[in-house]
Amino acid sequence: MPAKAKHRRPKQHPIARKLAFAGTGSAALALPLISATTAGAAVAQPAAVSAATMSAVAPAAAVTVEKAALPVTYSVVGGDTLSKIAVEHSVSGGWQALYEANRSAIGANPSIIRPGLKLTIGTAAKAAAARAKATVAKPVTAYGNNLDGWIRQSLDIMAKHGIPGSYNGIHRNVMRESSGNPLAINNWDSNAAAGIPSKGLLQVIDPTFRAYHVPGTSLDSYDPVANITAACNYAAARYGSIDNVNGPY
Numbered sequence: 001m002p003a004k005a006k007h008r009r010p011k012q013h014p015i016a017r018k019l020a021f022a023g024t025g026s027a028a029l030a031l032p033l034i035s036a037t038t039a040g041a042a043v044a045q046p047a048a049v050s051a052a053t054m055s056a057v058a059p060a061a062a063v064t065v066e067k068a069a070l071p072v073t074y075s076v077v078g079g080d081t082l083s084k085i086a087v088e089h090s091v092s093g094g095w096q097a098l099y100e101a102n103r104s105a106i107g108a109n110p111s112i113i114r115p116g117l118k119l120t121i122g123t124a125a126k127a128a129a130a131r132a133k134a135t136v137a138k139p140v141t142a143y144g145n146n147l148d149g150w151i152r153q154s155l156d157i158m159a160k161h162g163i164p165g166s167y168n169g170i171h172r173n174v175m176r177e178s179s180g181n182p183l184a185i186n187n188w189d190s191n192a193a194a195g196i197p198s199k200g201l202l203q204v205i206d207p208t209f210r211a212y213h214v215p216g217t218s219l220d221s222y223d224p225v226a227n228i229t230a231a232c233n234y235a236a237a238r239y240g241s242i243d244n245v246n247g248p249y
Contacts, residue, residue: 072089072120072121072122073118073119073120073121074089074118074119074120074121075116075117075118075119076113076114076115076116076117076118076119077115078115080113080115081095081111081113082095082098082099082106082110082113083095085098085119085121086098089121091121095110098119098121101119101120101121102119102120105117105118105119106119141153141156147171147174147180147201147224150182150201150224150225150228151167151170151171151174151228152167153225154170154225154228154229154232155167155170157214157216157217157225157229158214158229158232158233161214161215161233163214163229163232163233163236164232164236164240164241164242164243165232165235165236165241165242165243166241166242166243168243169241169242169243169244169245170202170228170232170242172246173202173231173242173245174201174202174228176247177198177201177202177203178200178201178202178203180201181201182200182201182222182223182224182227183200183222184199184200184201184203185197185198185199186198186199186203191205199221199222199227200221200222200223200224200227200231201224201227201228201231202227202228202231202232204221204227204230204231204234206221208230208231208234209221209226209227209230211234212230212231212233212234212237213226213230213233214226214229214230214233217229217230235249
């Protein structure tokens with residue numbers, strides 16, 4: 001007669017077997033596996049995710065972020081303006097940043113954009129906006145509209161062009177030549193007789209002013225900054241520096 005059932009090895013429930021299988025191996029997860037027959041039981045809590053699983057998910061998330069950062073290409077349609085596009089696409093820095101990012105494609109005139117033109121909107125525009133902001137943030141030197149301000153502005157321009165000279169050297173010569181009057185003119189010497197009178201703060205004749213005019217300054221020889229800068233450029237070429245001039249030159 002067979003032995004009574006109480007000494008028989010208990011039959012393992014299917015769920016227990018599945019849990020045991022899931023726990024095999026060092027990297028396995030303790031994940032509750034619920035069969036269709038137990039679906040009506042209590043809802044299982046989310047399982048703890050191992051470090052190995054997280055490291056596998058991270059690259060995918062990084063790819064998503066990287067794609068989101070890629071620039072967007074916009075095709076211009078009739079009636080578009082850079083201002084309109086910048087507003088519609090929330091371009092940081094406005095149309096100026098959008099233009100800066102696409103200057104090579106648009107050309108010299110930001111007011112003219114043709115239908116079909118491809119514009120880059122996104123990271124490139126943001127970079128342009130950052131550059132524009134940095135440029136705007138730079139302090140602007142304020143020069144007084146007087147002899148002191150004219151000399152200081154001229155010195156800054158001269159420094160950019162490698163023209164030597166000092167404040168004292170310029171001031172000394174200005175006071176001798178014109179007493180600080182930017183509209184001073186000599187109508188009595190040989191230059192005046194030849195029809196090319198000396199003009200301005202440093203009494204420069206027109207041919208000399210044109211020959212030694214410094215780019216970025218006015219083409220008017222009476223303009224105080226342009227007059228000083230051109231005269232100092234001439235003095236540097238002939239005497240080494242305006243500082244070396246102590247009389248008529």
